[in-house]
Amino acid sequence: MNLRDLMGGAVAAILIGAAGASAAEPTLTVAERNVADEKAVFATVESISVVPARARIGGTVISLKVREGDSVSRGQEIATIGDDKLTLQMNSLDAQIQALQAQASQAQIDYDRTSGLVERGTLPRTKLDEARTALNVAENNLRAKTAERSVVQQQFKEGQVLAPDDGRVLKKMITVGSVVLQGDPIVTVAQQHYKLRLRVPERHARFLKQGDRIRVDGAEAGDAAAKFGTIDLVYPQIEDGRVVADATVPGLGQYFVGDRLRVWISSGERPAFVIPSRFIKTEFGIDTVQLGAPGKTIAVPVQRGREHPTPDMPDGLEILSGLRNGDKLVQP
Incomplete structure (x- = not known):
């Protein structure tokens, strides 16, 4: 492998670890793979309702x-x-309840007296029936007025x-x-749970579907790492030449409702080299990577592209030229 062959590597592939190597391993193997062709659009933070x-x-x-x-x-x-009318109604009902309580007490006394006289044969039994009826009427009037007072009391509570x-x-x-x-x-x-409402140009509508992943720049989120979310709903109507979609992104609670964010969405797939930025060393304005094995490496210049973070590679960086499939990278 000479320097010319390395510089003639393909422009499209993604770096993955050999046998699923973790981010802490000092070596990685380059393998060609398709990645999402991301486009930047603006989205607004919206409450669910x-x-x-x-x-x-x-x-x-x-x-x-x-x-x-x-x-x-x-x-x-x-x-x-x-x-203020509720207070007046309450005072009026309290006075009426007190009067009905007195009537019910008097009706109970009259009933007890009449019952004793009827048992001794002094009064006919019809008088006992009349006294019982008067007692029932007084007690029912008291219960009705007490229920009416409960209604006014509930209106007091509904003032909260x-x-x-x-x-x-x-x-x-x-x-x-x-x-x-x-x-x-x-x-x-x-409502506490926020969503991102995307408005995507209609030329990208055919690429937009439910379940697609989106990315919010870390700078937009006030954080070093990018945030990732999922499109929940794509509205079937195009408004002003744009397709409207809702996406869920964890950690949107600190935003203002209506805040505008730059969001990256997929508009298809393309091949690209993406490697962790820690494998790149910059000296005198030239970006290089170390190829070979630990202790036996050569420095190869590469041309960097834009940042391309993914959930499994938060510091992902696109490489435009300088690498090809099978290259062994060693962390400098």
């Missing part, structure tokens, strides 16, 4: 316990709505506006002191 937290009763907003950007959990109290799901508050619609009606939205909550 944005739901409003609504008022269940009408009234005046007494307190508001969240602001834009706050995280909330399902059932958490967001705001409190008060209605609760978060419909886990997520973040996107926008609040009211301030303390605002008058709201039943069903009015108080805040909007973006």
Whole structure:
């Protein structure tokens, strides 16, 4: 193997470890393989759904316990709505219940007295039936009014506006002191789980399908390593010359809803050399790799392309020329 043969290597293949060598091994064997021809598109971070937290009763907003950007959990109290009419109704019902309790107590006393007189033969049995009926009417009126009070008490509880799901508050619609009606939205909550919404030019539509892998640059994620995700849904309608698709990428919780990211998608396959960047040594502006075996290597110049990370090779780098199938690389 001479230098000329090495420089005439094919431009297409991917580096894999001989017999599945791990990233920690100092040697690798080059083997030709097709890789995804990635294209960069823009995607926006979208919530799975944005739901409003609504008022269940009408009234005046007494307190508001969240602001834009706050995280909330399902059932958490967001705001409190008060209605002075409910307090008046409650006071009125309490007074009526006290009156009915007194009537029921008096009806019970009358029934007991009439029952004793009937047993001694002083009064006819019809009087006992009348007393029993009066007692039943008083007790039923008391139960009905108590149930009516429970309804008003439940309306008091419904003055608490609760978060419909886990997520973040996107926008609040009211301030303390605002008058709201039943069903009015108080805040909007973006559900906790985010997706990426891609808009791909229609010329790439035939390459886009459910289950395809996508890649988000590490710089976009504020991390050194790239993030990988999967396309969940490709919408069947083309909008403004673009195909819309949704993708799931783990770790999108720190993004803002509506944030735009650069995403790499596959638009077919092509052959390419991709090697871990640790096998490349740069001196005086020239990139070289070490070929041979440990202790017996030669430096061969290569032409590097763009970064091409994969889940099993996070530091993958495309090589345009300088390698061919079967070359043995030694980590410098």
